[in-house]
Amino acid sequence: MPLDAVLDLIAVFVFALTGGIVASRAQLDIVGFLFLGCLTGVGGGTLRDLLLGRAPVFWVASPHYMGVACAAAMLTFFTAHRLESRYNAILWLDALALPVAVAAGVGIARDSGASWPIVLIMGVATGTFGGLMRDVVANEIPLVLRQGDLYVSACLAGALTSVLLLHLLPAHETLSLMSASGVTFLLRAGSLQFGWR
Amino acid sequence: MPLDAVLDLIAVFVFALTGGIVASRAQLDIVGFLFLGCLTGVGGGTLRDLLLGRAPVFWVASPHYMGVACAAAMLTFFTAHRLESRYNAILWLDALALPVAVAAGVGIARDSGASWPIVLIMGVATGTFGGLMRDVVANEIPLVLRQGDLYVSACLAGALTSVLLLHLLPAHETLSLMSASGVTFLLRAGSLQFGWR
Amino acid sequence: MPLDAVLDLIAVFVFALTGGIVASRAQLDIVGFLFLGCLTGVGGGTLRDLLLGRAPVFWVASPHYMGVACAAAMLTFFTAHRLESRYNAILWLDALALPVAVAAGVGIARDSGASWPIVLIMGVATGTFGGLMRDVVANEIPLVLRQGDLYVSACLAGALTSVLLLHLLPAHETLSLMSASGVTFLLRAGSLQFGWR
Numbered sequence: 235m236p237l238d239a240v241l242d243l244i245a246v247f248v249f250a251l252t253g254g255i256v257a258s259r260a261q262l263d264i265v266g267f268l269f270l271g272c273l274t275g276v277g278g279g280t281l282r283d284l285l286l287g288r289a290p291v292f293w294v295a296s297p298h299y300m301g302v303a304c305a306a307a308m309l310t311f312f313t314a315h316r317l318e319s320r321y322n323a324i325l326w327l328d329a330l331a332l333p334v335a336v337a338a339g340v341g342i343a344r345d346s347g348a349s350w351p352i353v354l355i356m357g358v359a360t361g362t363f364g365g366l367m368r369d370v371v372a373n374e375i376p377l378v379l380r381q382g383d384l385y386v387s388a389c390l391a392g393a394l395t396s397v398l399l400l401h402l403l404p405a406h407e408t409l410s411l412m413s414a415s416g417v418t419f420l421l422r423a424g425s426l427q428f429g430w431r
Numbered sequence: 432m433p434l435d436a437v438l439d440l441i442a443v444f445v446f447a448l449t450g451g452i453v454a455s456r457a458q459l460d461i462v463g464f465l466f467l468g469c470l471t472g473v474g475g476g477t478l479r480d481l482l483l484g485r486a487p488v489f490w491v492a493s494p495h496y497m498g499v500a501c502a503a504a505m506l507t508f509f510t511a512h513r514l515e516s517r518y519n520a521i522l523w524l525d526a527l528a529l530p531v532a533v534a535a536g537v538g539i540a541r542d543s544g545a546s547w548p549i550v551l552i553m554g555v556a557t558g559t560f561g562g563l564m565r566d567v568v569a570n571e572i573p574l575v576l577r578q579g580d581l582y583v584s585a586c587l588a589g590a591l592t593s594v595l596l597l598h599l600l601p602a603h604e605t606l607s608l609m610s611a612s613g614v615t616f617l618l619r620a621g622s623l624q625f626g627w628r
Numbered sequence: 629m630p631l632d633a634v635l636d637l638i639a640v641f642v643f644a645l646t647g648g649i650v651a652s653r654a655q656l657d658i659v660g661f662l663f664l665g666c667l668t669g670v671g672g673g674t675l676r677d678l679l680l681g682r683a684p685v686f687w688v689a690s691p692h693y694m695g696v697a698c699a700a701a702m703l704t705f706f707t708a709h710r711l712e713s714r715y716n717a718i719l720w721l722d723a724l725a726l727p728v729a730v731a732a733g734v735g736i737a738r739d740s741g742a743s744w745p746i747v748l749i750m751g752v753a754t755g756t757f758g759g760l761m762r763d764v765v766a767n768e769i770p771l772v773l774r775q776g777d778l779y780v781s782a783c784l785a786g787a788l789t790s791v792l793l794l795h796l797l798p799a800h801e802t803l804s805l806m807s808a809s810g811v812t813f814l815l816r817a818g819s820l821q822f823g824w825r
């Protein structure tokens with residue numbers, strides 16, 4: 235299994251967890267958990283694949299992604315009500331999923347032969363779009379738009395790091411993807427924990 | 432004309448009727464009727480085709496779908512104001528279009544060689560997405576989200592029935608699509624008439 | 629560079645200016661300017677390309693479109709606050725971008741071999757969709773929906789003119805695209821200036 239696909243799989247799982255916890259906050263039934271979990275899990279990657287012209291989209295080509303998203307949604311259905319602060323769990327799980335999804339977006343855009351500005355955009359889109367749809371559908375204030383937070387900027391900085399690194403060290407693709415994740419997580423977590431902006 | 436295409440055509444017509452009646456409730460002009468009619472008529476099938484990678488989408492490939500949607504919108508433009516309850520007409524026409532669209536989604540996903548979880552999802556997406564966009568654009572409460580109604584669950588049950596039947600009786604494709612419609616309609620109508628949930 | 633591509637480039641630039649000015653009204657930071665500028669600039673053409681099955685979409689295939697959109701967004705970042713009435717600037721720049729985007733949509737749909745109803749729809753979609761997303765994301769009242777304005781109708785009339793002209797004078801593609809722009813602009817500007825409806 236190539237690294238891109240592993241990153242996509244992890245991002246789908248963790249984003250689906252956040253979708254499920256948002257469903258729990260909105261007191262939806264089990265179909266609502268599955269719907270929000272799947273939407274959040276695969277939303278960013280779906281937009282990326284449509285724009286890049288990868289047809290069919292990744293989760294239609296390999297249905298186990300949907301299985302993983304449904305498993306995450308079921309997990310939250312049985313456990314989310316026990317969380318002390320569901321909102322904090324959403325914030326931090328989202329901060330974990332974001333960097334992985336950015337790296338997946340960067341890696342897949344690069345493999346499809348896109349030029350570097352498109353690689354940047356696909357990194358940001360893969361990272362942010364699933365969570366944006368989750369928040370819009372559930373009528374929460376989108377994390378993307380919260381004033382004074384690093385969110386899109388964290389994704390952009392991560393994707394940019396990866397593009398620069400690969401230009402300097404073309405043989406180290408894995409290192410460049412890991413750096414994208416590292417920088418994105420560092421900035422996002424710093425913004426949540428210490429109020430960086 | 433294959434069965435899938437006939438189902439798509441019927442679903443487009445009936446969904447476009449509901450879009451026109453919603454336009455009538457919102458007191459739009461004739462361009463608004465055409466816009467909402469077309470959006471509702473082809474919305475679900477368009478999402479399905481984009482995700483499956485069927486390019487171009489069905490109504491670009493065969494423009495008579497748009498003709499049918501426009502005809503339905505014009506029909507409502509001249510008649511919808513005479514309806515006793517436009518909201519009831521929307522509810523029940525939507526309940527008629529839903530099962531046909533689910534069957535069309537299931538049939539087309541299967542013909543494109545998708546695996547069974549994807550067939551399920553495409554059935555639900557084809558059934559629900561046009562009506563969801565209609566309600567969002569017109570600022571009505573989405574039927575998909577009304578509390579205590581069977582809507583997504585009815586679509587899911589119909590699509591599941593069809594997948595199971597085709598596994599047991601692989602030679603009877605038509606029967607399996609008809610069952611998808613039957614189960615979806617039964618559950619949705621029962622939910623509207625008797626409050627099933 | 630073919631005429632279609634030049635029209636797309638101009639439409640992207642002018643629409644991105646409107647996106648930037650909307651970002652200025654909403655007091656967003658620089659990432660917000662870039663985001664709204666790019667979204668507005670390429671939104672309509674992206675929908676057109678996805679529906680027509682042109683993969684990947686135009687700005688992924690030629691990244692200089694994104695460069696132009698970012699340049700327009702940066703330009704507004706440094707100048708928009710000096711405008712006397714930003715809302716008027718949005719109205720009139722939008723009225724300039726609209727006719728160019730309609731012509732680009734008509735030209736590209738025709739080149740892809742679409743039938744005339746689809747050419748009409750793609751003209752209208754390319755013209756209206758970027759501005760619609762700009763207004764929805766920024767929580768402004770969508771120009772598309774303002775009561776008593778010619779907007780979708782102006783696009784439709786322009787696209788229709790072009791289709792008719794090319795049917796009568798099949799050798800004059802450039803003339804037909806220019807007419808689409810002319811008619812759209814005339815109706816839209818007349819609606820803004822003199823209240824035509």
